[in-house]
Amino acid sequence: MTRVHDMGGRFGDGPVVSGGENEPVFVEDWHARACAVTVAAGMLGQWNIDIGRHARECLAPKDYARFSYYEKWLAALADLLVEKNLLTLDELRSGQPDGGEATATKTVSRDMVGDVLARGGPVDRPSNIARQFGPGDQVKTLRPGANRLVDGGHTRLPAYAAGARGRIVRCHGTHVFPDSNAHGLGEAPEPVYAVAFAAGALWAAPENPRDEVVLDLWQSYLVPA
């Protein structure tokens, strides 16, 4: 079974409402602080991007649905800070340090920011796993789309594309495998491909038979078709 964040293809969400090209980057001041505190806390190095994503996905479905975007970030950040023993529950509740041991030994300072943002977090790694497919090959995705290392764990194969036939359009090299990396099971790099699916392979009533959806999928999600 999937989690609440896996919403591709869902019906009932209504129109997409844009604030236009000139909308401020951060619509509310607290959005800016929420974004920045989350990015800064990530620089403590106590979790990776896949753990961070999984923390948001693990919000209760009711919370995920009612929270605005940055509220999801804040909730997942608070949960992670406690899980990783950077803050205690009492500290979160009271706002006062309780003298407990923090596991991080560094402070995220202004001087660090430029370098860390410029360096980014590339995920390409050497891998012993041989590339099984090439451009033009027909493949089929596993069904159900699910983490096969940890039940209910993080995965990047959306439910809407599970069990579908597609064709390889690009080989991206070998990247860290989120299904493993989100759970402290190692980076386990393997080949990643851009896989194109005809709209008719995904949807009961495609808008146009020539339209396609392309997903970036790890080799573990694919079998020959």
Added chain:
Amino acid sequence: MPHDHSDHDHPHSVLPPDPALRVRALETILTKKGLIDPAALDEIIDTYENKIGPQNGADVVVRAWTDPDFRAALLADATPVVRELGYYGRQGEHIVAVENTPDVHNMVVCTLCSCYPWSLLGIPPGWYKSDAYRSRAVREPRKVLADFGVTLPAGTAVRVWDSTAEVRYLVIPMRPRGSEGADPETLKALVTRDSMIGTGLAKDLA
């Protein structure tokens, strides 16, 4: 799973209900614990409000429009090309550029979260992160384009890129007709953020 409790067991539920107070509480306790310096937050905000934004992507697009060698290198392997221009960075470590043509219109979404090429376009706009865009862009991209006032010719296929890995996609919109003589600064002003996500087209010359 460690996270799977009823929602009142999540640590976040002890924070104040008002989100502005919630973020202040987090920032304050992290500061008091010596984990973050609030000036680092100011620096992050300044970076994405003033230094990194759609102007980076627009520079890449205009170079692709005006320099055939640049365009060829960009389409072959965008990451080193973008790095050369100083537009490599967080959420822009693995870049692929996809070019719109009369036959194919490209459009980018992240159905699972909010992946977006930060180093080229900055922080994603609210609509890109909305449930409506995430759920509908893959199933009915033409209706979503209609929400943006865009109607494609009948002969143009739509290719939607769902950013499910760490590859970040930049759409190269079609160059507006009649813009052959325009200088780079004029051209840059035609390249909207939405045209580089694929929910818009480049503007016509006024």
